[in-house]
Amino acid sequence: MNALINIGMFVVYALLILGILAAVGFSIYQFAGNFKQSKTSLYGIVGLVVIFVISYLVSSGSDINPAVFEKVGGNYESSKMIGAGMIMFYILFGITLLTLIGTEIARPFKK
Numbered sequence: 001m002n003a004l005i006n007i008g009m010f011v012v013y014a015l016l017i018l019g020i021l022a023a024v025g026f027s028i029y030q031f032a033g034n035f036k037q038s039k040t041s042l043y044g045i046v047g048l049v050v051i052f053v054i055s056y057l058v059s060s061g062s063d064i065n066p067a068v069f070e071k072v073g074g075n076y077e078s079s080k081m082i083g084a085g086m087i088m089f090y091i092l093f094g095i096t097l098l099t100l101i102g103t104e105i106a107r108p109f110k111k
Contacts, residue, residue, distance in 0.1 A: 052088055059083035 031038045061080035069079065 051091055052084065055087040055091065056080065056084040058087055 031041070059080050061077075061083060069075065
């Protein structure tokens with residue numbers, strides 16, 4: 001019985017890897033085929049990377065209580081990544097709110 005489960009798990013892993021490769025490959029093919037239309041997507045990806053780098057540099061690494069890291073076996077790098085993720089979330093949430101408010105304010109002036 002365990003041998004069948006092991007074989008099934010390997011088949012699932014192989015299909016998962018094949019699906020991921022197909023999705024990434026198709027995305028790269030579409031991106032390269034329509035580069036002029038894909039520029040805006042590229043700008044968005046670069047913007048997210050820039051925001052992450054800024055968040056990582058600003059993160060102090062002391063966002064999580066050291067007692068928690070002792071329990072789960074974490075380290076300083078994990079804390080810094082968690083802090084960077086939190087700061088990135090705050091920045092993106094703020095940008096989203098400002099965009100929504102700006103759109104609502106500008107809407108009456110467009111008519």
